[in-house]
Amino acid sequence: MLKEFREFAMRGNVLELAIAVVLGAAFGKIVTALVENIIMPIVGIILGGVNFSALALTVGNAEVTYGIFIQAIIDFIIVAFAIFLFVKLINRFKRKEEVKEEAAAPVVDPQTELLTEIRDLLKKERV
Structure with missing residues (x-):
């Protein structure tokens, strides 16, 4: 185990x-x-200078701190947007690398490709 x-x-x-x-x-x-x-x-x-986390409502003996909830929502939106921008930046770099790799691929001349095919066919006939 x-x-x-x-x-x-x-x-x-x-x-x-x-x-x-x-x-x-x-x-x-x-x-x-x-x-x-x-x-x-x-x-x-x-x-x-508004600080949402200080907002509260008193109901009887209980204090409802709805400002902390509002602050958490704003924090979430900002964090999500920051992560979105970060991922977008990384994707941009990846696309640039892919374009470089495609550009770096050797361009085969049609005549060379044809000669290679003929050579391969001749080898195949010998066997």
Whole structure:
């Protein structure tokens, strides 16, 4: 059973998934820091210094902090947009690499291609 578990854990897909989770968590920290420390203060300045997280409504003895919910929604939208821009940037670089690879492919002269086909046919007839 231990051997089977080791084989399962060492499969390529499981390792790739583990790496993706770790990198995703690290990237999430970077994006969160960007949102909390750079983007949200700018949004606060644009909106006149409004801090949504302080908004609350008191109902009886309970305090409903709906501002934290609004702040979480805004954070989510900003994080999603930042990730969208990041993925778009990566896709742009991938497309440029694909174009370079296609351009780097050797162009075969039609005459050379024809001669290659004739050579292959002659080899086939000999056998």
